[in-house]
Amino acid sequence: MVVNMKLVTTYIYLLTYILLSSGVILYNKWVLSAKYFNFPYPITLTMIHMGFSSMVAFLLIRAFKLVPPARMTLNIYVTGVIPISAFFASSLWFGNTAYLYISVAFIQMLKALMPVATFIVAVIFGADKLRVDVLLIMILISVGVVVASYGEIEFNVIGTMCQLTGILCEALKLVLTQVLLQKRGLTLNPITSLYYIAPCSFLFLLPPWLLLEKPTLEVSQIQMNLMTFFSNAFCALALNIVMFLVIGRSGAVTFRVAGVLKDWILITLSMVIFPDYFLTKLNVIGYAIALCGVVMYQVIKARDSSQHIIETIEKGNKGIEAGLAADSKI
Template sequence: MSSKKQAIFISSLVILWYSSNIGVILLNKFLLSNYGFRFPIFLTMCHMAACAILSYISIVFLKVVPLQTLKSKSQFVKIATLSVVFCGSVVGGNISLRYLAVSFNQAVGATTPFFTALFAYLATLKREAWVTYAALVPVVTGVVIASGGEPSFHFFGFVMCISATAARAFKSVLQGILLSSEGEKLNSMNLLLYMSPIAILVLLPAALIMEPNVVDDTLSLGREHKFMWLLLLVNSVMAYSANLSNFLVTKHTSALTLQVLTSLTLFFLVLCVLHNYFPNY
């Protein structure tokens, strides 16, 4: 593939990733806060179910990519770890949306490159240029300032958000290893296929314990709001698109690049948040 085609391909992936993530975030917020669907763990499980089903259909029936088999126990452990970390990041993020505004939630998420650089060094002992680390300082500083002036600041929501951010960074590093390691390389769709069922197994008992009335309440909401099931379906499909494009962008760039790209968008959200606190700024 020529460099021009490669650039167009990666740009298309980034656009798909951005649009999918924005859609998922807004629909998550709408379902969790405005629609009365207060079950973030079950919502994440729906996302993973969609990822498993759509990946299976794409690989087995549509033959989009060939089916790959796991080669070692070590590879399975890494995928299982990725699944657990992913569950933690998404559930934590969804829980934080119940307490924090979307703009502030995403502003905190702008610190993801900082955690990514840290975990990448710890996992691979690979150091980035000092300029890269220096560029992360203003982002972290901006989030600290925003946190101090956030009118709807909620400590538990903030803790969940920063925990989800750190987990998201670790996930990016781990998935980068799984997507690029010569001995254990998987393509993005196969990685999602193997990761999703494990995530469902992790989320199911958590949902039953922490959200015991989820089935009855979901059915009740479905009867009360005629578009409930459609919104849940669209949200789950968009989550599949977001996860798949996330893997693809990581594979064709790097974990840190992915998170820096995220921060380019979140930078403007931070400015908007700061503007709300300092109108004359």
């Protein structure tokens, strides 16, 4: 009975993640789209998210003391948190900007390149090794995305470049988090991550906001729609927390599989909510090829992780046996 309740709880988390993730993406598209809410200010929207997340994290950690702060030093903050915050802010900025030019469905297709970007960046930074089997899978994913892009009716160069730049920045953020923080023994939960990273990301977004959006943005545009921006930022914050809970409950592989399911659901919902867009055969074929590559990549990563755990256990057992042998000689 206990096992069943754990499974039910896990499925509830997964369903909540799928709904929240899809909802936040569609909500952002609706807010930024000129045909609907008509708020074409992606940097402003991202700054609202960062400001709201910073405030909530501060209250939970410092005011109410519900979440303990991490053991942060000035050196780790300067060499780790600041560069990670810069790429985090950039990934959100360019990702939200893409909504102004291309459809939600096509954005999800381009996001299939995320493993490719992460693998390349990880190899460059020495966090992963260049392997033939993984490289072939990366080529398969890339071919699938190229086919899907070729079949895209509303292809837009600016929107595509913004999304690809956002993917690259997200890959850099992920790899740098592993290289600069996790290898130093610093693990951040969703609240502590936002506490340290969100304010810094807000400051990184300030210069481009002052240059690109402030001259044409009226404060009344935000004040008149305060509840819309509040609910949008709250959904984004809830998504970050649920993602952490899902990974902790189900593991990274299950989380990725749920992400694939979420992508198909999101593509379908986007065509219902934004009926001016429809898929072509090349879109479907290309995206299916890319997703096959993504699933194969996750299988390899899961296999490598299991092998690493087995090797670690075997080394531990050998150490214990060597210790017992030494004791027996004494």
